[in-house]
Amino acid sequence: MGRWVPDRPEDVATIFAEADFPWWIAGGYAIELAVGHELRAHGDLDVLVLRRDQGLVRDLLADWDLYVADPPGQGELRPWRPGEVLQPPLHDIWCRHTPKAPWSVQLMLDEAEGTQWVSRRNPAIRLPIDRLGRTSKTGIPYLVPEVQLFYKAKATRNKDEADFEAVLPLLDAPARAWLAGAINVIVPDHPWLRRLLPVG
Template identity: 85%
Template structure:
């Protein structure tokens, strides 16, 4: 993988991050999601200099335009589609996220934070991936069937602090989300 040569933090994201956490394949994937910090975008562009890179502008609207060398992407731009050549299929989706000092800051809302060193886990093969609670936070915004599958698969791996963090984070973006009650301990009165 090209990111193995990176000298900046990066994490496998999306469904593959969940699969790395649970240690088994859950479904087929169309591409590989990778999260990097916005402050490292020039290093990312340099690492992928021989790739065909396009930014979704505006995000979520399906419009892709070339990401030019030296171009600094500012919020709300955060989604970069990558392929080895202009004729190859899209194979990597990069997501830029925010950081302040040693803190990761969610691009969705600055209330949601974690120390960068707690943002991910590392697989037995040395591959960094988003901590399951962080990946589930992203999946909670607009839950699909595959997200429910991921939640069910990884829920048993989440310790009490991870569950509490995720429940608190989801309350900020989706206060009535059904995952919240599944994450919180049952009180006995």
């Protein structure tokens, strides 16, 4: 499937500077943007966009080499053809600057209904789109930590535990409550719940 040399968030911000749709740095880089410093090395760089904006994203990256994971999570990639509208469950797009370049950006498509972001994992989990992201001190939009941690909770790895520990002190009570409720829907026995919910 080829090697990864991920772009940096600032590189993506330059590429997406002309975007007239919302987008957010996601994954481990989003946690770093929240805490304000680097935590670890990264094997890829995730960018979240809404599925309804996929045509705009495809146009913005028209000169790139774009492949969709089909089916998701199975390690199989196929070209994302110009004009093709990706339907659920397809949501994972690998991007590289040219066919001979390493992969550098992983686009993730998420659902929306009106002004609400809707989790692709469970439509009961929602958040107003205007609360889905923040902007770093350097002007880079990133996914709020509670939503990023929700995605990391399904199959937690060591790096996800490290991200949780790093950003937990920054989560206020509403963020902790939302994250606990969201995790409880998908992994009701997750150990993070004991850290998020008040005792008593």
